[in-house]
Amino acid sequence: MCVYRTIEYADDTTILGLINNNDESAYRDEVKSLTSWCQKNNLSLKVSKAKEMIVDFRKQHRGQHSIIYINNSEVEQLYVPGPKCSNTFHCCKTSLILLLCLRLLVSHRTVLLWMENQTVLTPLEQPIVFELEGFSVPPGYAPFLFFLALFAYMVVLLGNGVVVLVIFMDKNLHRPMFLMICHLMVCDLLGSTAVLPSLMMHFLMGQRKITYAPAITQGFYVHTYGVAVQTILAAMAYDRYVAVCEPLRYHSIMTSARLHSYCALAWILALVLIAVLFSFHMNVPLCGRTIQHVYCSNRGILDLACIPTPISNIYGLVMTWSVSSGTFILIAFSYIRILSVSLKQGRADSSIRSKAFQTCAPHIVVYVLYEVAIFIVVVSYRFPSLSQNIKKFFSILFIIIPPAINPIIYGLISKDLRSSIIKQVSARVCLKN
Structure with missing residues (x-):
C-alpha cells in the first residue's frame, strides 16, 4: 500500500508518500503526474532545486532507496533515520500511541519539488x-x-x-x-x-x-x-x-x-x-x-x-x-x-x-x-x-x-x-x- 498526498504552495509543491510493504508505484505515478502537469501548463520545474527527503522508521533497513528521475535528471536524496520502536506493545499505553507505533513501522518518503512558477515564454505563432x-x-x-x-x-x-x-x-x-x-x-x-x-x-x-x-x-x-x-x-x-x-x-x-x-x-x-x-x-x-x-x-x-x-x-x-x-x-x-x-x-x-x-x-x-x-x-x-x-x-x-x-x-x-x-x-x- 502507498498513501500519498500533493500539497501546493504559491511557489513550491510537496508530494508526501507513506509507503508500506515497499510498494512505491502510486508514489512514483504521482511524481510523473506532477511532471506532466507542469509541462502541459508551461511551468518550469527546476530539478536542481528538488530534494527527496527519506525518513525510515523500520527496524531493519533494506538497502538504499531507488533514485527518482524527473525530466531525465536525478533528484538528490536526503536520508533521515527515524526513531525505532523496539517493542510495539510495550510502547503503546493508549489507542493513540498504538496507532502511532503501527505507523512507525513503515517507511515515510517525501519529495520536495520547488517550482519557480515561471511561465515558459513560448508564444503561439500565427495562425492561432x-x-x-x-x-x-x-x-x-x-x-x-x-x-x-x-x-x-x-x-x-x-x-x-x-x-x-x-x-x-x-x-x-x-x-x-x-x-x-x-x-x-x-x-x-x-x-x-x-x-x-x-x-x-x-x-x-x-x-x-x-x-x-x-x-x-x-x-x-x-x-x-x-x-x-x-x-x-x-x-x-x-x-x-x-x-x-x-x-x-x-x-x-x-x-x-x-x-x-x-x-x-x-x-x-x-x-x-x-x-x-x-x-x-x-x-x-x-x-x-x-x-x-x-x-x-x-x-x-x-x-x-x-x-x-x-x-x-x-x-x-x-x-x-x-x-x-x-x-x-x-x-x-x-x-x-x-x-x-x-x-x-x-x-x-x-x-x-x-x-x-x-x-x-x-x-x-x-x-x-x-x-x-x-x-x-x-x-x-x-x-x-x-x-x-x-x-x-x-x-x-x-x-x-x-x-x-x-x-x-x-x-x-x-x-x-x-x-x-x-x-x-x-x-x-x-x-x-
Missing part, C-alpha cells in the same frame, strides 16, 4: 486556433439544445427584423423616437448574431475551434453591443426628456440633422471605446489556446497572454465604470425630470400623464431589463457552488433575453408601432390572397 470551452453537454442533449438556440435566434431575427422593416417602410414612423428604436433593434441583432450562430454550431456539430481573426471579431462585436445598447438608450432618454419637458421647442431642438448626429455619436462612442480596448491585443504574445467561456471576449483572450496586461485591465475597468455610470446618470436625470413635469401637468389634464407614461415606459423597461441581465451575470460568478454550465448560461442571457423581448415591449406599448405592424401584415396577407 483557439478552442472554446463551451457547455458540458450530456450525451443525447445536443440536438435539443441546438433547437433551443435556433428558436431563440429566430425569435430575435423575426422580432427585431419586423420592427426595423416596419419603421423603414412606414413614413409616419420616421420620427426621432422610432428611428432610435430602429438603431436599438440593429444593435440587438448585432449582439445576438455575434454569439448564437456559433453556439448552434457548438451544439449541433461540437464545433469549438475558432481562429484568431474571427475570435477578435466576435469579441469586438459582443463588447460593442454591450456599450452601444447603453449609449443608444441614453440618447433615447434625452429625446423623451425634450419631448415631454420642452414640447413646444421639440422640433426645433430634435432636428433631423441633430437626430442623426446623436445616433451616430452613440455608435461612434461605442466603436471607439471598444477599438481602443482591443488595440491592447497588439504585440501581446499568447501562450494558451483554451478560452474558458462560451464565446470570445477581451478578457477571455487576454487571459491566455504570456505576460501580464495591467494597462488593458485598468482601461477596461475605467471604461466599464464610466459608460455605466454616465449613461445611468443621464437616463435617471431625464426620467426623473419627465416624472416631475408629467405629475405637475397631470393635475390639470390626466391625458398628459398617460401620454408621458406610454412614451417613456418602454424605454425604462428595456433599460431595466438589460441591467438586470448584466446584474445576473455578475452575481452568478460570486457563487462558486454554481456549476460552470449555469454560470455560462447566465453569461449569455444579456444577448438573448433583451433582444428577444425588446420588440415585444415596443410593439405592445407603442400604439403607433403596433398599428403599423398590424397594417403592414394585413396588407401583405391581402396581396397574397
